[in-house]
Amino acid sequence: MSAPISIQTQPTWSEEDRARADHYALLARLFHAAPDAVLLDALVQAGRSLGGTGGENEGALPQAWTALAAAASSLSLQAVRDEFDALFVSVSKPVVMMNGSWYITGFLQEEPLAELREDLLELGLGRRQGVTETEDHISALAEVMRHLVLTGPDEAGLLRQQRFFGRHIAPWYADFAAALAKAPGAGFYAKVGALLLAFMDIEREAFDMLEASAQ
Structure with a gap:
């Protein structure tokens, strides 16, 4: 599976925008593919700096970073890969859809x-040839937001x-997160x-x- 959007970035941003772009x-x-071992380890490390202390x-x-880091440290690489396939890969309808x-x-x-x-056409962004996922896939939309940031x-x-x-993104991201939270077998991806x-x-x-300040 390949990302549907082909984009180029210009590395000129503030620290706040860097953090936003990194999250996107x-x-x-x-959501493009199951993480590899390097990424799982990076999530554990990131959780130590971005996670909370449990304060009221x-x-x-x-809190989300703490929970994700804990999941990344407790689950095997194969378990996370199996979960990705079970949730998102199917010849018919996946357990959890990732399209807006x-x-x-x-x-x-x-x-x-x-x-x-x-x-996307107005923004000058195009879909790569040979890509099967449509542009409303969550990974593609996150990539576009990263580009815009x-x-x-x-x-x-x-x-x-x-x-x-x-x-x-705003009309549906909460429903997508809710679907992940209640999906059978969703551990890592619920986080x-x-x-x-x-x-x-x-x-x-x-x-x-x-928007309010512009009015």
């Missing part, structure tokens, strides 16, 4: 995908990020879903504040 890149990678008022993102159109309309290849393709640190860039996120939910909630709140 990680989510894109984890601790935010959802540090499914959560928005209940079907694939629907109007949200057509609208997404129009927006890295190439648009100015006000116009923030507005592009806000518009893309609001149109193509990845919790990380996605916590991070996307922060993004959504920031974009809502940006």
Whole structure:
């Protein structure tokens, strides 16, 4: 399985944008394919710096990092690979769908995908030849957001990020995370879903504040 979106980045960003881009890149990678041993170890290490301390008022993102790091350290590489295949790989309908159109309309290849393709065309982003996954796959959308973060640190860039996120991610990411949380056999990827939910909630709140300040 290959990522549906072909993009090039320009490494000019603030520390905050670097952290945002890194989170988008990680989510894109984890939903693109099962992690390898190097990535699992990196998640454990990241959890030590980004995870919480168990405080009463601790935010959802540090908690999610702590839980994901614990899962990465306790599960074998093969167990995580088997879980990815069981959840997302199927000749018919997977246990958990990773396409936005499914959560928005209940079907694939629907109007949200057509609208997404129009927006990608306006952004100058294209789909790679030979890729089977559609552009509304969560890994592809995360890659697009990473691209927008890295190439648009100015006000116009923030507005592009806000518009893309609001149109193509905000309507369904919480439902996707909920599907992961209740999916049979989801251990590691339930924790990845919790990380996605916590991070996307922060993004959504920031974009809502940006919109409010512009009014």
